[in-house]
Amino acid sequence: MENDHLLACRCMEITEVEIRNAVRQGATTVDAVKRATQACFGLCQSKTCFNIIARIISEETGKPISEILPIKIRIPVRPLNIESF
Numbered sequence: 001m002e003n004d005h006l007l008a009c010r011c012m013e014i015t016e017v018e019i020r021n022a023v024r025q026g027a028t029t030v031d032a033v034k035r036a037t038q039a040c041f042g043l044c045q046s047k048t049c050f051n052i053i054a055r056i057i058s059e060e061t062g063k064p065i066s067e068i069l070p071i072k073i074r075i076p077v078r079p080l081n082i083e084s085f
């Protein structure tokens, strides 16, 4: 069941429908959904929305949820001072 206004990623205000549309257009991994919609780019860095996005991918593709990998973590290229945050 789709809800046009139900947020899948609260940090970036990306709706469930936007995620489903991205999956239907070929974004079948969480990383691909992230690139297509900007979901997972928020403050929580997908701690809140990963499970929701993984469930949507599973529902749309039929892939078992246990096979859906988390997003790739990229460490900063160079060290940052704590004051820069």
Ligand code: FES
Pocket (backbone or CB within 6 Å): 008, 009, 010, 011, 012, 039, 040, 041, 042, 043, 044, 045, 046, 047, 048, 049, 050
């Ligand atoms: S809820 Fe998606 S990045 Fe925080």
